[in-house]
Amino acid sequence: MTQKNTSHAWYFTLFAWSVAVVATLGSLFFSEVMDYPPCILCWYQRIAMYPLVVILLVGLLSPDGSTVKYAAPLAVIGGGIATFHNLLYYELIPESTVPCAQGISCTTAHIEWLGFVTIPLLSLIAFLLVLGLLYFMRIFADEN
Amino acid sequence: MKTKMIIMGAVALVLGLAFFWGADRYRAHQAEQMSFLAQENALVFVPEYAPVMGSENAAIYMVEFLDPECEACRAFYPYVKKILKDYEKDLKLVVRYAPFHKNSIHAVQVLEAARKQDKYWEALEIMFATQPQWADHHNPQPERLWDILPKVGVDIERIKTDMKNPEILARIQQDIRDGEDLGVRRTPSFFVNGTPLQTFGYEELVTLVESEIDKAKKEVQ
Numbered sequence: 001m002t003q004k005n006t007s008h009a010w011y012f013t014l015f016a017w018s019v020a021v022v023a024t025l026g027s028l029f030f031s032e033v034m035d036y037p038p039c040i041l042c043w044y045q046r047i048a049m050y051p052l053v054v055i056l057l058v059g060l061l062s063p064d065g066s067t068v069k070y071a072a073p074l075a076v077i078g079g080g081i082a083t084f085h086n087l088l089y090y091e092l093i094p095e096s097t098v099p100c101a102q103g104i105s106c107t108t109a110h111i112e113w114l115g116f117v118t119i120p121l122l123s124l125i126a127f128l129l130v131l132g133l134l135y136f137m138r139i140f141a142d143e144n
Numbered sequence: 145m146k147t148k149m150i151i152m153g154a155v156a157l158v159l160g161l162a163f164f165w166g167a168d169r170y171r172a173h174q175a176e177q178m179s180f181l182a183q184e185n186a187l188v189f190v191p192e193y194a195p196v197m198g199s200e201n202a203a204i205y206m207v208e209f210l211d212p213e214c215e216a217c218r219a220f221y222p223y224v225k226k227i228l229k230d231y232e233k234d235l236k237l238v239v240r241y242a243p244f245h246k247n248s249i250h251a252v253q254v255l256e257a258a259r260k261q262d263k264y265w266e267a268l269e270i271m272f273a274t275q276p277q278w279a280d281h282h283n284p285q286p287e288r289l290w291d292i293l294p295k296v297g298v299d300i301e302r303i304k305t306d307m308k309n310p311e312i313l314a315r316i317q318q319d320i321r322d323g324e325d326l327g328v329r330r331t332p333s334f335f336v337n338g339t340p341l342q343t344f345g346y347e348e349l350v351t352l353v354e355s356e357i358d359k360a361k362k363e364v365q
Contacts, residue, residue, distance in 0.1 A: 010148060018155055025163045034166040035329050060152055 009140040010063055016071070016133035017056035023049050023126040030110065030119060037108040041085045047124050048078025052130060066142045068134050075134060079127035085120040166183060171342055182338020185191050189338055190238050193315050195264055198228055198236030204356050208239045209323055209333040212255060213245035213279040215331045216312065218272040223346045224332075225350045234357045239268075240321040242331045247279065252316055254289055257306035258298050266296040 012053065027046055030036045052074055059067030086092045089107050112118055181188055189207050197320045208224065210217040210272065228237055232272060251271065258267035271278075278288040290300050306312075334341040334349055336356045341349055 014148075014152065014155065018159065021156070023158050025159060029163060029170075033170055035327065037329070060148070085276060 009065075009137045010060065012133050012140065013056055013059050013063065013067055013083065013138045016130050016137070018055055018128055019129045020049060020052040023123065024053050026122065027106070027119075036110045036119075041081060041106045041120070042123075043087075044081045045078050045085070045127075048074045048081065049123070049126065052078075057086055064135075068138045068141065071130070072134050075127055075130045079124065080132055082120060082124035082127050086124050089118060089120050154307075170177060175302075175339060175342070176325070178335070179338050181326075186338075189323060191315075191318065191322075191337055194281065195239045196236055196261060197239075197265060198233060200236075202232070202234050202236040203360055204231075204235045204336075204337055204353070205238050205258065205336040206235055207342075209240045209242040209328045209331060210222050210328075211241065211243050211245055211248045211331045212251040212271050212319055213248045213266070213275070214244075214331040215275070216330075218275050220332055220346075221269075221272050221296065223349070227310050227346075227350060230350075231357065232352055234360075235353060240323065241316055242323045242328050243320070244331060245279070245281065247284050249313075249316055251279070251289075252284050253307040253312050254286075254293070254303055256312045256315070257309070258293065258307050258324040261298055263296060263298045267298055269292060302348075 024046075027038070027049070030039050052071055055071050055074070056067065059071070085095075085106060104122075110119060116120070179298055206227070208217075217259075224237065228235055231336070241248075241252050243252055255264065255267055255271065273291070274292045276287075276290065278285055293303065294300060321355055323333075326333075326340070330344075330345075334352070336349075336352050339352060339356060341352050
């Protein structure tokens with residue numbers, strides 16, 4: 001049973017890692033391939049997302065049940081910034097409160113798939129997914 | 145553990161390949177759109193007012209979006225001239241502006257005013273050569289141009305009047321708009337007969353020029 005649960009936790013880690021990799025490559029695609037300059041809030045979210053790729057990878061290679069402990073703070077911080085960015089973007093809070101009025105605006109719509117899917121929304125979804133998966137990793141690790 | 149490693153590797157491989165495949169597809173799509181634009185609306189690349197260097201009979205246009213204040217444009221200019229010389233029968237240079245720096249618009253106005261005195265290329269060359277003196281980004285001193293430009297025989301008093309011509313500003317703004325349409329986000333940016341230079345570099349530009357010359361020759365035959 002223990003073996004099986006460890007295995008479950010591992011697959012959740014794999015899923016979370018895949019999400020982090022997709023988010024990382026996706027953001028690099030927007031900036032390096034499509035040449036969209038990242039705004040300051042995007043950079044803060046990148047700072048939280050990119051290390052998750054490494055931390056979760058280490059968790060995959062040597063699963064010792066402590067991956068969640070190291071990954072969760074980053075996911076929480078990133079999710080927090082992403083939430084703020086989305087509130088700003090969808091005009092639930094006014095832009096005057098933003099620290100990035102100069103330079104590249106954080107509310108510029110580079111993409112708008114289906115009329116509402118934007119880069120900040122994709123980021124928020126990625127962080128929430130990672131957080132959700134970390135939660136399951138913890139549950140299965142606890143049962144050991 | 146071995147199975148897990150294989151699964152992990154497979155996930156990494158698939159995601160990595162998807163990234164590079166996507167990047168390739170995206171670039172190809174962009175290039176296709178540009179060449180479509182080049183056929184449908186050549187004026188986006190080569191408006192009538194743009195300065196042109198090279199033989200009139202040359203069939204290939206190398207469009208350079210530049211900024212007199214941009215260091216990379218300065219460093220790359222000798223290579224541009226070399227390419228123009230090496231392919232002088234086929235190639236001409238069209239200058240467009242992408243004024244991304246603080247005093248760029250002012251510098252372009254001076255340059256365009258020098259054109260009225262038939263001193264455009266001389267002015268561009270000396271502005272690039274002396275760029276660190278007048279366009280230092282921490283301490284720009286555009287007024288130094290008034291001492292620099294007379295060295296190539298430019299009449300400064302005429303420049304000061306001519307550069308205020310609203311026509312010049314309108315052209316700069318048209319260049320900025322066209323640059324945005326063409327996705328110009330860095331200077332220098334090159335288009336050879338409408339095909340964008342994907343990776344910046346001398347070798348890459350030569351390759352692009354040669355492939356466009358080949359293409360044009362095949363079409364003639």
